[in-house]
Amino acid sequence: MRDSIVRLEKAAKAFATPEGQTVTALDAIDLDVSRNEFLTLLGPSGCGKTTLLQAISGFVQLDGGHILIDGEDMTDRPPYRRPVNTVFQNYALFPHMTVGENTGYALEVAGVAKAERTKRVGDALRMVGLEGMEGRKPRQLSGGQQQRVALARAIIARPKLLLLDEPLSALDKNLRQSMQIELKTLQHELGISFIFVTHDQQEALTMSDRVAVLSGGRIQQLDTPRAIYDQPKNSFVATFVGASNLFEGEAGSGQLVTKDGLSISHGRQGATGAATALIRPEQFFIAQSGDSAPGLDVDLEQIVFVGSTFELFGRTVTGRRVIAEIPAMRRSLVGEIEQSRRARLAYDPAAVHLLPAEAA
Amino acid sequence: MTSIAFRRRAQLAVLLGPVSLFLAVFFLGPLAIMIVTSFLAPGLYGGVEWTWYPHNYGRILGFADPMFEDFDPIYIAIFLRSLKIAAMTVLATLLVCYPAAFCISRLSDRWKNFCLFLITLPFFTSLIVRLFIWVLILRPTGLANEVLIGTGIVSRPLDLIYTDGAIILGMVYVFIPFMFMPVYASVEKLDWTLVRASLDLGAGPIRTFLRIILPLTAPGIAGGAVIVFIPALGNFVVPAILGGAKVMMLGNLIEQQFLAARNWPFGSALAMMVMTVMLVLLFIHVVVSGRRGFDPATGH
Amino acid sequence: MKIFATLARGSLIAYTALFFAFIYIPLALIAVYSFNANPVNMMTWTGFTTEWYAQVLGFKTKISENALYLESTSQLVEALWNSLIIATSTTAIATVLGTAIAIAVYRFDFFGRRFYRTIMFMPMLMPDIVLGIALLIFFVNSGINLGLKTIIIGQCTFLISYVFIVVSARLAGMDRTLEHASADLGANEWTTFRKVVFPQLLPGVVGGALLAFIISMDDLVITYFIAGVDVTTLPMFIFAMLRRGIKPEINAIAVMMLTFSFVIASLGLYLRSRQK
Ligand SMILES: Nc1ncnc2c1ncn2[C@@H]1O[C@H](COP(=O)(O)OP(=O)(O)OP(=O)(O)O)[C@@H](O)[C@H]1O
Ligand SMILES: [Mg+2]
Numbered sequence: 055m056r057d058s059i060v061r062l063e064k065a066a067k068a069f070a071t072p073e074g075q076t077v078t079a080l081d082a083i084d085l086d087v088s089r090n091e092f093l094t095l096l097g098p099s100g101c102g103k104t105t106l107l108q109a110i111s112g113f114v115q116l117d118g119g120h121i122l123i124d125g126e127d128m129t130d131r132p133p134y135r136r137p138v139n140t141v142f143q144n145y146a147l148f149p150h151m152t153v154g155e156n157t158g159y160a161l162e163v164a165g166v167a168k169a170e171r172t173k174r175v176g177d178a179l180r181m182v183g184l185e186g187m188e189g190r191k192p193r194q195l196s197g198g199q200q201q202r203v204a205l206a207r208a209i210i211a212r213p214k215l216l217l218l219d220e221p222l223s224a225l226d227k228n229l230r231q232s233m234q235i236e237l238k239t240l241q242h243e244l245g246i247s248f249i250f251v252t253h254d255q256q257e258a259l260t261m262s263d264r265v266a267v268l269s270g271g272r273i274q275q276l277d278t279p280r281a282i283y284d285q286p287k288n289s290f291v292a293t294f295v296g297a298s299n300l301f302e303g304e305a306g307s308g309q310l311v312t313k314d315g316l317s318i319s320h321g322r323q324g325a326t327g328a329a330t331a332l333i334r335p336e337q338f339f340i341a342q343s344g345d346s347a348p349g350l351d352v353d354l355e356q357i358v359f360v361g362s363t364f365e366l367f368g369r370t371v372t373g374r375r376v377i378a379e380i381p382a383m384r385r386s387l388v389g390e391i392e393q394s395r396r397a398r399l400a401y402d403p404a405a406v407h408l409l410p411a412e413a414a
Numbered sequence: 415m416t417s418i419a420f421r422r423r424a425q426l427a428v429l430l431g432p433v434s435l436f437l438a439v440f441f442l443g444p445l446a447i448m449i450v451t452s453f454l455a456p457g458l459y460g461g462v463e464w465t466w467y468p469h470n471y472g473r474i475l476g477f478a479d480p481m482f483e484d485f486d487p488i489y490i491a492i493f494l495r496s497l498k499i500a501a502m503t504v505l506a507t508l509l510v511c512y513p514a515a516f517c518i519s520r521l522s523d524r525w526k527n528f529c530l531f532l533i534t535l536p537f538f539t540s541l542i543v544r545l546f547i548w549v550l551i552l553r554p555t556g557l558a559n560e561v562l563i564g565t566g567i568v569s570r571p572l573d574l575i576y577t578d579g580a581i582i583l584g585m586v587y588v589f590i591p592f593m594f595m596p597v598y599a600s601v602e603k604l605d606w607t608l609v610r611a612s613l614d615l616g617a618g619p620i621r622t623f624l625r626i627i628l629p630l631t632a633p634g635i636a637g638g639a640v641i642v643f644i645p646a647l648g649n650f651v652v653p654a655i656l657g658g659a660k661v662m663m664l665g666n667l668i669e670q671q672f673l674a675a676r677n678w679p680f681g682s683a684l685a686m687m688v689m690t691v692m693l694v695l696l697f698i699h700v701v702v703s704g705r706r707g708f709d710p711a712t713g714h
Numbered sequence: 715m716k717i718f719a720t721l722a723r724g725s726l727i728a729y730t731a732l733f734f735a736f737i738y739i740p741l742a743l744i745a746v747y748s749f750n751a752n753p754v755n756m757m758t759w760t761g762f763t764t765e766w767y768a769q770v771l772g773f774k775t776k777i778s779e780n781a782l783y784l785e786s787t788s789q790l791v792e793a794l795w796n797s798l799i800i801a802t803s804t805t806a807i808a809t810v811l812g813t814a815i816a817i818a819v820y821r822f823d824f825f826g827r828r829f830y831r832t833i834m835f836m837p838m839l840m841p842d843i844v845l846g847i848a849l850l851i852f853f854v855n856s857g858i859n860l861g862l863k864t865i866i867i868g869q870c871t872f873l874i875s876y877v878f879i880v881v882s883a884r885l886a887g888m889d890r891t892l893e894h895a896s897a898d899l900g901a902n903e904w905t906t907f908r909k910v911v912f913p914q915l916l917p918g919v920v921g922g923a924l925l926a927f928i929i930s931m932d933d934l935v936i937t938y939f940i941a942g943v944d945v946t947t948l949p950m951f952i953f954a955m956l957r958r959g960i961k962p963e964i965n966a967i968a969v970m971m972l973t974f975s976f977v978i979a980s981l982g983l984y985l986r987s988r989q990k
Binding site for chain 2: 934
């Protein structure tokens with residue numbers, strides 16, 4: 055078993071809405087985060103990501119269950135006595151304090167002597183690339199710089215765990231990408247576990263050691279980015295992470311037959327019963343005459359050039375929508391089908407992933 | 415082109431002219447004359463003598479006219495006592511309003527507006543009536559004493575009215591809206607994620623209050639303090655009604671100089687003291703809030 | 715933890731309830747005791763009566779046979795009448811002048827704008843007593859007889875400020891593109907003012923006027939100094955009564971005054987909330 059830094063046991067939380075209903079924000083969640091792990095929480099709006107983070111930082115009181123941090127039960131501890139720090143979405147920098155005072159705040163309240171504080175503030179700011187900005191006020195900084203101050207402020211006291219609630223969502227795309235890399239590097243250097251919340255699946259996949267996909271207050275799947283992408287546990291995860299083509303039907307050995315009569319080959323021998331086949335758009339390729347790979351014949355409705363790829367939107371004879379992604383270097387092929395408006399989208403049966411059928 | 419500019423000029427003159435004239439004559443004029451009067455000698459039977467006479471201030475500050483009297487520290491004592499009562503009024507209104515502002519700021523919009531309405535409403539009702547109620551309550555035969563005696567807490571009526579406490583209570587009662595509004599405005603704008611950030615970084619509730627909440631709401635507190643302190647300092651209605659003859663404040667002293675003693679220059683000098691304190695306070699307020707620059711907590 | 719949170723919340727709510735109790739219980743008390751029949755100690759309940767109201771309103775009552783009471787009633791009516799005359803005149807003057815200066819400061823660009831904006835706050839911030847005696851010295855020195863006229867002038871000096879502040883708040887919140895649109899559609903300046911600016915400005919002007927009226931009716935300190943010997947206003951009348959000794963009908967007067975200002979203030983605040 056890996057060394058656990060945070061453990062949630064059956065953590066549950068429900069809110070009463072002003073309209074008099076109850077919303078289950080956390081539905082008996084079990085979660086283990088290891089030392090030095092970068093875990094991302096990914097899920098649609100309102101699925102309970104923020105609630106989960108706040109349960110760990112202590113701003114949300116659980117209705118049931120426990121939270122252990124580094125083996126200690128923290129369920130009833132107030133936020134200021136938990137070894138956890140947060141980077142807030144809108145940074146929450148104290149406007150009446152300088153960058154230096156903001157950064158050193160956690161040390162100040164912990165009673166660290168002034169001289170040492172000054173030194174550690176300098177170190178922390180250097181770490182996030184803001185050397186010598188101690189004297190500025192937060193409003194004199196750009197959004198990206200404020201973000202870095204928030205980061206420096208949260209790590210200066212060396213918490214056991216850093217929580218980041220959509221920290222990059224207010225930044226523009228380029229800055230965002232460079233911050234992603236910096237965050238990852240920082241996490242390595244510090245050796246602190248990060249729990250990171252994002253809406254952006256690309257961000258989740260590129261940065262994390264593991265990703266937890268949440269929906270309706272439950273963890274749908276907790277796995278490495280690759281496993282989440284290649285072997286989603288259910289159709290929610292499959293559709294939420296990446297684009298997907300799903301075919302529900304009756305599975306037989308090596309074949310799945312949908313209700314509308316399409317037959318999909320898959321690599322799994324001995325599968326039986328209701329199941330759903332998943333084919334990612336990029337697994338399709340355009341079959342040329344003589345190709346023996348299985349495929350789907352589609353009428354093309356739209357071909358969209360997005361730079362590195364072409365996106366093909368097609369429809370089978372039975373009326374089912376199919377999305378395929380063809381690398382742009384194969385543009386000659388695309389030229390051909392653009393003329394005919396028809397194509398055969400082939401795939402490798404071994405790449406088809408079978409999901410167990412779900413209760414509707 | 416010139417005709418448009420000319421028309422604008424003419425419109426402006428029509429709009430500004432009468433008001434400027436009115437305020438110059440009836441506001442700045444009287445103030446100037448009062449300042450002059452405060453440096454004139456009092457006449458023997460009321461009135462003034464047109465000679466330079468700094469001893470009106472001397473009587474207050476310690477260089478009384480040697481011809482007429484010895485320096486009597488009574489005036490400086492009254493001045494200091496007025497400062498003290500005004501300061502305590504500020505403190506008391508703040509203590510009353512600050513927690514209430516927090517509570518009301520967290521209510522739903524409908525309740526919030528209703529509460530604000532309830533707080534502003536007394537401001538529009540007769541000041542004298544609101545003070546008179548406290549006379550009825552605090553008199554030796556008033557409600558407070560009846561209740562205290564009736565419940566057996568005390569056996570003889572307490573001296574509640576005609577004390578410093580009664581004056582402060584009366585001032586608090588009438589100045590609550592003055593303090594509440596600016597304090598509320600800054601509490602309402604307080605960003606609660608900053609409070610969370612502070613708790614998150616390990617600061618306990620008291621620390622968070624002193625280090626985050628208090629500094630961020632300070633502009634509202636300062637504003638409220640100034641606009642309560644100024645009218646409290648020169649107030650003469652409240653001490654006249656609730657302080658009786660026993661408690662003298664600057665306001666009563668000034669009134670006496672005009673309506674009883676008929677020593678207008680001295681009264682003017684006393685009024686100048688009130689005005690000086692006001693100007694100093696306003697100056698400090700402007701300088702401090704100016705140095706702070708734009709303050710996100712108040713939006714000023 | 716949870717218990718503490720609930721406790722903290724509960725005590726905050728309790729505190730706020732106390733806060734409002736402090737403000738309103740005295741007002742409620744006076745309303746109740748204005749119906750108390752006890753003529754000696756107003757706070758000892760001896761029975762219900764509407765006699766004091768009848769007395770104040772000049773109806774015949776048992777006590778009103780007494781000549782002394784009759785006299786005070788006629789004084790009261792006169793004081794009320796004076797207050798109304800003063801409040802009406804000051805409101806008219808202060809509203810016109812205050813609105814004019816607000817428009818000048820917010821719609822024109824001229825040298826000294828900031829000066830005007832600052833100076834307009836001065837009369838409001840100036841302690842009453844300072845303004846009161848300054849006006850007294852001024853009027854006496856310039857040989858103007860103290861009376862209604864001086865009260866009206868004196869009150870206007872600070873009421874202009876109140877109107878200015880209310881109207882300029884309205885002006886500052888107004889959308890100027892509407893005026894540009896009107897001009898763009900061919901309306902001349904005067905038409906634009908009448909059809910676009912003024913209707914938007916009106917709630918501010920009405921609000922300022924109501925405020926001026928209420929404050930004028932309530933002003934004691936400044937009026938007290940510049941009223942002279944012949945004129946008494948309602949607040950002065952009550953003030954004098956309080957100094958001389960309290961008579962039971964003062965409760966009834968107080969309640970009627972409170973009701974009056976409650977109604978006007980509620981109306982004003984209601985109109986303002988409707989405007990938003
Ligand atoms: N204080 C609260 N009172 C009532 N309901 C709440 C409260 N906080 C959260 N909720 C509800 O709980 C659910 C989960 O909210 P949460 O903020 O955790 O979502 P989220 O995943 O962070 O969403 P987003 O991505 O939009 O930030 C939502 O349905 C929300 O409406
Ligand atoms: Mg969230």
